[in-house]
Amino acid sequence: MTKAGRRLLREVGNIYRTAGAAPAARFAGAIVRNAKEVVAAGNLSPADRAMAPGRYAFQVGDRTVLVDGSAFAGAREMYGRGVYFALPGFHLRPTDVALDLGANVGLFSVAAAILARRVIAVEAQSGFIEEIRRNAAMNGCADKIAIEHGLLGPGKGVFADPHRLHTASHYGTTPPAITVPELLEKHAIDRIGFLKCDIEGAEFEVFRRGETWLSKVDRVAMEVHPEFGDPEELASVMREHGLGVQLLNNDLEKVSRLTETGYLFASR
Template identity: 35%
Template sequence: MFWLKQLLKEPYNALRTARDREFIGLLWRYGDKPRHRLTEVRFGKYRLRVPDTMSFLFQHQEIFADAFYEFTSDHPQPVILDCGANVGMSVLYFKERYPQARVIAFEAEASIAELLRENLQSNGITDVEVIDKAVWTDDQGVQFGSEAADSSSIYSESAQMNLVPSVRLRDYLRKEKRIDFLKIDIEGAEIDVLADCADSLGHVENLFVEFHSYIGHSQSLAGVVKVFEENGFRYYVDTNQHRKRPFVNHRYRGNATMDLQLNIFGWRE
């Protein structure tokens, strides 16, 4: 019966795979923990320290349950650039899928980069290059606001802005002959960074960009999509917002600074 299928669709999807069921268990264990408090969490074979359990839960759902970053490669040692590695959930996923992968992980916030290093070491991962600098359009540093979780940004309004060291992503792209996966989740800086390295993506096989639109700033989505199109990527755009009444509800999940967040997946045929 159609109505019954519709009624049971969400519960079924939430329990469909082992990772989905694991996520439900994590919600039960950590969902009521106080926010923005350093906490040790466990899932599967992993043990991590995270600065915010809610951010950890969202990351687990996207990265492990929903497998946002799953990709295929013919190379046993794929090259992965993880821009915005945070506390290491994405790196754990990449190394679980491709143990011999060469991963370069960028994290702008010093305290989060320290947790990233600690989490990788405590989980036996010693061959990842961690760069505790912001991915940007030059190496002269960039003004950056710390939110002490996963939303630190060049657009932060509730945090004190400080000059943090930076690297030019374009330089790293040009060092590699092949990049199997490029992940860019840098809280708004993706607009400038993609424009700067638009002509250096020809050897990137898979490209993930989390697009952020901050209230009071140009949305610039067309420029981001143009980079995908001009570099020959097929792409898919998704969002976990699905908010109702968008003509009157302009905020992203009631967010005080953002009005749109999109996930853009690009690949080569």
């Protein structure tokens, strides 16, 4: 079997494992029906879009998270592949205060609100804010999520370009610049149990030498975008603050260097 074929089977298997037999069968059918589009796109987006009608129940840890079909692609990555939970020890604990940098529609935030003590969700695109609220309400955990509309690391990454920010899919109003120390002070946080980060290259500005707040963080799971900086510099900063580091490529395989988008995991 080809590598692409193994990857498809793995993706369907992930849906079976986390959402059950019926969604897995439906997803497999969507891949087959949209095979030409999948091949042309080089990814599973056409099949993901075919899953939009309906609602799905994903198992995350020992709890269930309800997901609207419009967010199926994100749920497949977040819960099915478990991209932020890929290493031992990287799970949400009942005592954790979580920080979700780049919350999007709130899939990580909702899981953190269900599994952990509370979560601060930060999102630069104001059009996502109502979706976060809606997903939180659907899962009965809105009271445990504090939502912040703000732009982290405004000098680096995709949204450092005003045109790319203003033409982003869910741009609505200009996000104020915000820093992690400001968030910690505002929400009276003295310890971050789990920090998830996907901020499209701005991580190279947010996580830099001299950021003393990193001493308050126990675990970091971060998507890294090497086109905006050197991942080894991020790893070095983590190590300077007493965190052990592991890099994973987009297939969640351990690697010594990242040359394409992948993941950095750091923990004490």
